[in-house]
Amino acid sequence: MSAGRWLDAGVVGAADAVAAGAVTAEALVGEALGRLRSDPHNAVLHVDGEAALEAAQQVDAARAAGEALGPLAGVPVALKDNLCQRGTPTTCASRLLEGWVAPYDAHVVERLRAAGAMLVAKTNMDEFAMGSSNETSAFGPVKNPWDPARAPGGSSGGSAAAVAARLVPGALGSDTGGSVRQPAAFCGLFALKPTYGRVSRYGLVAFASSLDQVGPFARSARDGARLFAAIAGRDGRDATSADAPSADWEGACARGVEGLRVGVPRALLEGASAGVRARIDAALEALKDAGATLVDVTLPHAKHGVSVYYLVAPAEASSNLARFDGVRYGLRVEEGGGLDAMYEATRARFGPEVKRRILLGTYALSAGYYDAYYLRAQKVRTLIRRDYDAAFEACDVVATPTAPTVAFPLGERTDDPLTMYLSDVYTLPASLAGLPAISTPAGLSEGLPTGLQLVGRAFDEATLFAAAGALEKAFGPLPSPVPAGPGEHAGEEGAS
């Protein structure tokens, strides 16, 4: 069998094939590099060919020497371009970091290396992860592999498109207000936003520190679990990193949902399009058929999620992005004048959406507005958190659509930021509450993927994997949006 087929076998399939000697890591990486280099969706910003091939050779040598291989040995993985990888450009899709080479590894990158993963590419994203469509990237929007005229979602749109287009079997993104879940829904993938604190943020370029989490994209829950297990765990360099026990997340995917209580906030579902609602209803029925019970719950403050999030996240972002000042790294623009002129000219190169959020956040924290905006938002955040506490008295997971619509056309909302923000309505509450949440495919609506979002108790990702696994079993795999083994020939050079 060719390397292309093994690459299409997913994270676990590819790892098993390498471990069994069915394919070499080098061939697998060669195939992935070929596909990445001919990426038609603008999903990829940087391909790390040489280093990845070298790492692949080491895996092959280790296997030949009979050494134990890591759980991701030989598996090509792409990283969102806001994760620092030593010696590799890390741009956050911004002019401010164009050409900057990270001099250290993010914690998740260290963990992926340790698990044997092949770090083949950095993926496109909304600039500094600020966007819901991947259109704020300084390096052009990403196209959705299901329909190149539509957005892949954001902000981790490049990672989602790369996995959906089968350039790589798995990728990492980051999720601040839905940035792995919503692109997963738009691209027909599984994605997890872990419990806040489950995955170290060290080396993830910060957007909103109290919300950011790194999460995996894959084409199945089990593949996602393999990636998640590699990156989860305490890190002393992140003071918000939790010391929570891990679980058999891969095993959980086959556990089933017998007795699972699925909470459904009916009032919230009204906001979704009819097509999406139909798929959510079907998904809930499928879970019920598999042994789960549906329970009505209410999240009375969830509707304030957009207002709360778009004050809290920009406030934190306005501070987190102050370090991009042209002094120590990255872009510096000098057009004469002194220090302040340099600061202002340099930071004028942020894109309009990033500027908007910095202005909004600066405003919310500024003298005279702090109490009315920032502090008030943080109080309502507490109410949102309490809603979940109450809901989890009656259920084990809360189900909603991931996004109110299927992938929208590129350009449709770029001039209308508020409408763009409002489309994050389903993903924001779980982020504000720090809870784990997945998006798992709920079938196609008019040929485009939809996603079911399930939110769980803190550190109970296992239950989410179980539910996602059950739904996959009920629905079967989605068709591929791209011809099987796209650009397979392109990777033959690397095949043995």
Add this chain to the structure above:
Amino acid sequence: MSAWEAVVGLEVHAQLRTRTKLFCACPNEFGAPPNTHVCPVCLGLPGALPAPNEAAIDLALRAALALGGEVRERSVFARKSYFYPDLAKGYQISQFALPIIEGGAVPMALEGEARSAALTRIHLEEDAAKNLHVQGETVVDFNRAGTPLIEIVGEPVLRSGAEAEAYLRALREVLVFIGVNDGNLEEGSFRCDANVSIRPKGEERLGTRVELKNINSFRFVRKAIDHEVARQAALRESGGEVVQETRTWDERQERTVAMRGKEEAHDYRYFPDPDLPPLVVDAARLARAEETLPELPAAMRARWVETLGLTAQDAGVLAAHPAIAAYFEAVATGLGEAAGLKPAKAGKKAANFVMAEVLRETATEGVEARFPAAAPEVAALLALVEDGTINGKIAKEVFAKMVATGEPPKTIVEREGLAQVTDTAAIEAVVREVLAANPKQVEQYRGGKTAVLGFFVGQVMKATRGQANPKAVNEILRALLAEG
């Protein structure tokens, strides 16, 4: 007398003596080549995160205990935002609404009278980098960035430059003694800003205040404040108004000068740092800090006067530096044990010798001191005097040789045959020789001119190379001269 009352409050930034920086594992060390103690965290690289250093917390707790401040169980780090090249992240991590310590006071002495000056708060924060000026450019060295500081904010209760100086000296002494700070004003590890205003005597309301920054010596603090008070008074008396501004001390011109005016009022946009959950100080941590709190200098001085027989003045001299204080205590204890002396006696003798002989040869640098000889060796030397092996004069000679060779006193005494002659027969023989050789002086003595006794003592000591026990020499001389 002036009709104005000065109102002064000091803000002191004291670097904490930790091994590493406040939020990263870079060395906290002064004087390294530029940008050698830097990492992604203290350089504010994208993705880097702060991890708080427990030693900094523990040193802040020590300061709280020493100054009587109240420790908050949950304090919160906040971001203070402004743009400046010495600030790596565009914000400084400090504490704002919920500082780790509130209240407390600096115990100080003013013209011999004990007083204390109240504190508002003490909070933790990170130091900024250092801007160097190189040929028309500013060059930033981040070695200092992220060094742990406590900012000690005093209430505006000081009334003159002299009071401010006394406050600063007392505060520095406490912090240095408890090992929190090295007290080095020149290197900037102990820095002071002063808020100065004036008001008519009897008035309660505070006047417009001026902030005096970058005053880096005790003397300058006193002068800067006194000059600033005089400037404000002259201004008010000539019908002018004091402007709220930042000024600094110009030593050359002997006056305060305005720093470059600010284009806009600061808006620091403080908010709780989302990277840093609340800092929790539990009872166990506080108890550990209490157990390890060193004796405070005032208590130490009082104890020395009471139990070691020192005068207040001697106690002041020996307690002026923590290493010297520890050295003195080691000598006194060692001497007491070796010679079986009571503490009051051993303390007095140790103090005299340390002040007369040792301090002259001692070099201090920050909280460190280099002594000419180890304390146990000096104790052993003084014990040799106590047991009569050598006399006080020889002890000074032996000490000089100890300093030169590094050898223990006993080795030197034995090798050089410096042990005191106490054998009365041997001394008597020498005395008889001396008397026989000086009949004229013997006549004078016997004729009533007893002052020549000193001459005979000198001759005997000379003949014995100083090793004769002076007491014995005196006794024998008197006896033999009386016989005649």
Add this chain to the structure above:
Amino acid sequence: MSDAELSPDEVRHVARLARIALEDAEVEAQRAQLARILGHMAELDAVDVEGVEPTFHAVTEAPLRRDEVRPAEASREALLEAAPREVEGGFAVPQVMEGDT
């Protein structure tokens, strides 16, 4: 839902605090969008937050690090290499006066 009141000068003031140069056209474009967004957020005023503590942190207690020196994760060379302008081992910027900014 109506737009919040936000003047061009307020936008300029905030941009100045954030050290972002804005062209006049940008000021107006951002002002219009921000006024709309803030107008939407006014809905929070109706939420009863009496006695509710804010959620600043998702984690309740910071773990503390031991005071041990560790070698930096990035080499000095790599760190300095990234400097837009390096002078004598330092990060150079246009000259600042004491008391600036």
